Amino acid sequence: MPKVLEFKLPDLGEGLTEAEIVRWLVEVGDVVAVDQPVVEVETAKAMVEVPCPYGGVVTARFGEEGTELPVGSPLLTVAVGSAGASASGPAPGPDSGSASAQASASGSASASVVDAAPAGSSASGEAESSGNVLVGYGTGAAVARRRRIRPDAARAAVALAEVAAPAVAEVAGQDGPVPVISPLVRRLARENSLDLRALRGSGPDGLILRADVEGAIRGARAPERAAPAPVAVATPVGAERVPLRGMRGAVADKLSRSRSEIPDATCWVDADATELMAARAAMNQAGGPPVSVLALLARICTAALARFPELNSTVDTASREIVRLPGVHLGFAAQTERGLMVPVVKDAHARSVDGLSAEFARLTDAARQGSLTPAELTGGTFTLNNYGVFGVDGSTPIINHPEAAMLGVGRIVPKPWVHEGELAVRKVVQLSLTFDHRVCDGGTAGGFLRYVADCVEHPALLLRTL
Structure with a gap:
């Protein structure tokens, strides 16, 4: 007797609580193998194919393409057992397909032999002559598409659906613990x-x-200060409404949460980057893979965080504790066609400048191709934002929640500068640090930023930390 198992949307990575269904890779009635990808979803910043841990016949799917589902909600149900094995036995011919249709998000799967042609047509006769039958799945009007399948596969699919329907209903209607996401x-x-x-x-x-x-x-803490209900915004003629969902929605939620939860402050300083750029040129002339400015700044950041560990931390609001983190997982802003992404270089504090350059290049390429995994987009402890690539000098970055700080880097351009007591044209960069004022005061933040600026102006200072 086949058993129907429910497969729920799994945890796709740290901090990712929901995903949008982009494309179903299987349909109701399809035979799936263990660990076969069944759906493509978009998380906060990545496209991910989700594999199913069960092998058998798909009896129901939950959610249309474009629907957002929270982690832990049902994705599909799979009938496993002897009937599932028989359904996967004979392979359909090239002119046939798997029985398929989409079940509604709250319905169950059932099966019946149906005639998809209008009354008086000869479709059923064609099915008999070709050795195929038409099978449809669904509940009432929920029956979607019909496909021709071979009789042996059809019989197996019908048998599975007959036993699957009550089992699916049982899964959906059983009494159990409170339905909680995590x-x-x-x-x-x-x-x-x-x-x-x-x-x-x-x-x-x-x-x-x-x-x-x-x-x-x-509401329990301050019922008298309950937030007013959101007011619908009138849409002028010709205006376009763009849903805040998927990656754009995730970015909006995270930035809003950062501004509402973190009491941030920003300090900035101009630095003479002439010697840093000269050191980079010398490294690249020596041969080997090119060294990026971002990698040099990242190496400076890890050295600064070793001196000022308060900025490599997070705040546990539930316990009212500052959690200082043991290693630096360095996020960096990468602009792509799909929007802003923040890949994370894990264990950046343990990497050389060459290692950082290679990892930045790999992650940037993956971001532009849309192939970053959730693990490569989460777990950051400090973020480096090089907005100078957009041709701007300064900015006040928004902290990447739940981190405690972000360093912003403007463009490096020739400017008048007093160097060794004389006016000269030097390559100048503006550095800005936005920090969580709960983890430290201005003296610590200023000391961190001043050390970064000193290393930019005198790269030899880094020799102390190598």
């Missing part, structure tokens, strides 16, 4: 003495999300 949500509710059973989740099928819990906590 252990983090349960912990947040427990620490704030919040009864999850009193909440109504805003996720699919009542799934309780972190936003639901945080909203309930805010």
